């Protein structure tokens with residue numbers, strides 16, 4: 001048997017390179033080993049999904065309609081996983097392969113863009129992340145990401161509903177340049193209203209609140225220094241719901257404030273929306289983490305009273321994922 005295998009490898013390819021490429025390109029596309037690992041895992045946890053949905057951009061490998069989430073399981077070679085040891089520019093027949101792989105990469109990029117603009121959460125898993133030593137971690141993170149992004153979308157809608165009300169109801173106050181504190185109070189009022197009508201009715205909307213079960217809420221700053229935090233507006237359970245204490249953190253600044261203060265607000269939102277402190281600790285689900293993080297949605301609002309305009313930035317997973325400008 002072993003001998004036959006070796007013999008077979010020595011045989012010259014019976015197909016010419018172009019034909020061989022064609023065959024290879026058919027082998028890879030569907031139901032790869034990686035895809036099957038992911039599908040089995042999700043299925044076991046009770047996720048329901050559709051496969052290779054052709055009416056969505058890029059024909060995603062796995063589609064979870066309930067979570068508005070699509071998953072691509074990419075082979076490192078075919079999709080040019082940069083910096084990965086399984087991807088190298090092909091040496092043989094490169095004039096054929098390189099443009100072909102480039103087309104794949106370009107197609108992937110467009111698909112992600114289109115799917116995102118349609119409101120889908122797009123997750124890409126590379127085949128190298130499913131090798132035995134990394135598989136468990138990848139799959140656990142995948143599930144976390146599916147659930148968390150779905151929660152983000154939900155909170156995003158709730159927040160925007162409240163924000164639009166605030167913006168229209170407070171026009172006179174904003175134009176008259178009342179204090180940030182008052183504006184935050186008004187926003188909190190609308191947010192409380194929206195939260196009460198949602199499935200998060202048991203959560204609190206607090207202004208400049210920084211205590212949890214009598215303990216000061218703290219944050220570790222970029223130099224790992226512990227500082228107490230006072231966000232302008234937060235939505236949280238005041239420590240009652242340990243598994244998901246923090247939902248939304250909002251910072252508001254008027255545009256004439258010092259640049260440094262605006263930057264500090266943004267840095268704070270990046271830290272607050274991280275899942276953990278750079279994996280220093282892991283959250284066990286029973287005790288609240290030592291320092292605050294894990295806010296699902298962070299929002300930075302910069303208001304220009306004179307122009308009655310606002311720049312709104314949305315933070316997720318430790319970074320600003322998009323922003324928009326509101327004008328009259």
Ligand SMILES: [Zn+2]
Nearest residue numbers: 076081084128
């Ligand atoms: Zn890879």
